[in-house]
Amino acid sequence: MLYNLLYPLYPYFNALNVFQYLTFRSIYAALTALVLSYFLGPWVISRLRTMQVGQYIREEGPATHQKKAGTPTMGGVLIVGSVTVATLLWADITNIFVWLVLFIFLGHAAIGFVDDYLMQVKKRSKGLSARAKFCAQVLVAGAGLAALIVFADLDTRLTIPFFKNLRPDLGWAYLVFGILVIVGASNAVNLTDGLDGLAIGPVSIAAATYLVFAYVAGNVRMADYLQVPYVPGVGELAVFCGALVGAGMGFLWYNAYPAQVFMGDTGSLPLGAALGSVAVVTKQELALVIVGGLFVVEALSVILQVGFFKLSKGRRIFRMAPIHHHFELKGWPEPKVIVRFWIIAIMLALLSVSTLKLR
Numbered sequence: 001m002l003y004n005l006l007y008p009l010y011p012y013f014n015a016l017n018v019f020q021y022l023t024f025r026s027i028y029a030a031l032t033a034l035v036l037s038y039f040l041g042p043w044v045i046s047r048l049r050t051m052q053v054g055q056y057i058r059e060e061g062p063a064t065h066q067k068k069a070g071t072p073t074m075g076g077v078l079i080v081g082s083v084t085v086a087t088l089l090w091a092d093i094t095n096i097f098v099w100l101v102l103f104i105f106l107g108h109a110a111i112g113f114v115d116d117y118l119m120q121v122k123k124r125s126k127g128l129s130a131r132a133k134f135c136a137q138v139l140v141a142g143a144g145l146a147a148l149i150v151f152a153d154l155d156t157r158l159t160i161p162f163f164k165n166l167r168p169d170l171g172w173a174y175l176v177f178g179i180l181v182i183v184g185a186s187n188a189v190n191l192t193d194g195l196d197g198l199a200i201g202p203v204s205i206a207a208a209t210y211l212v213f214a215y216v217a218g219n220v221r222m223a224d225y226l227q228v229p230y231v232p233g234v235g236e237l238a239v240f241c242g243a244l245v246g247a248g249m250g251f252l253w254y255n256a257y258p259a260q261v262f263m264g265d266t267g268s269l270p271l272g273a274a275l276g277s278v279a280v281v282t283k284q285e286l287a288l289v290i291v292g293g294l295f296v297v298e299a300l301s302v303i304l305q306v307g308f309f310k311l312s313k314g315r316r317i318f319r320m321a322p323i324h325h326h327f328e329l330k331g332w333p334e335p336k337v338i339v340r341f342w343i344i345a346i347m348l349a350l351l352s353v354s355t356l357k358l359r
Ligand code: 57M
Pocket: 055, 056, 057, 058, 060, 061, 062, 065, 068, 073, 074, 190, 191, 193, 194, 195, 196, 197, 198, 255, 259, 261, 262, 263, 264, 265, 268, 302, 305, 306, 316, 319, 320, 321, 322, 325
């Protein structure tokens, strides 16, 4: 919004020229979201406490988790609010990609909010049923994607990391593929959100990586030089990614071990959906398997555990899935699991950026 209001005045005030630069606006979106979530954090946490939005801890989990009982959850409202305000403030609000990605992000936040609200505030033990949650996610992602294809001319060809000339066109099947990416990412981040800071750290790292991808894809010269698909206007998503990084860091301040607040589905579902939709719009969909490799491994550990359990009639591969619980039960202290998983996320992010050059 500041771009739309202030940049046109630059012939009169030369200094306003700076608003045209995506790098400047992305950095300030990150700082704005960080400051908002940092300063509003204590107020939001105390409000959640008064509303008694405290986490129930399942008895069958690692024993070390029992002491977390009553930690306020639904802290995702802090992340979602900060990201939205910072994006609207610093992005070009005439850009259709910004609005459609925000739609998918906020739609998933609403689904997570309803689920958490039913469970935490209304004290219904189950919240939304898994089927209702999934259908709502598919609807939101599908509507956003269909609008992207129709109104923003979203390219329905896939980009395959390491192969610059191999770009199969999926046509309308791209809609199904895109839904799979967005809903899959949303649920994988949700599964990862089981230790303090375990989800928000790697989400911020992945968002920083997609900031680079969005910037490159939206810049005709860089896209041409690095031979990645050029998507006019998609650079504005660098501002959104900057806001995700900033809000993530601000939230981590309070979610770092020992956590004062959890994000709840209100945070985990939209964060994953945001990464999925940015991956689709920047035409770096498959790179998400590398950037978000940690989330993929967490989700695979559950699929393998459940599948093997059923086939073998009661035997397990891991001590407990998702895989972070396996390491906890092996005796690794929680902060060790968290920091080691962050290190892996950073390595994967670097590897994915290298795909820009290795073609
Ligand atoms: C979300 N939620 C956390 C918090 C967070 C199919 C099955 C594998 C599903 C899976 C599952 O339900 N995953 C979804 C995981 C929960 O955190 C809340 O949920 C929000 C995210 N949606 O924001 O509000 C607990 O995680 C811990 N936590 C932290 N710090 C954080 O910053 O310590 C969360 C955030 C919190 C807290 O303890 O209560 C969760 O884990 O429930 N289910 C599981 O993950 C369960 N695994 C399991 O049953 N494994 C089985 C089979 C079915 C695969 C097996 O291995 O045999 C574990 N969940 C729990 N305890 N709570 C089992 C142990």
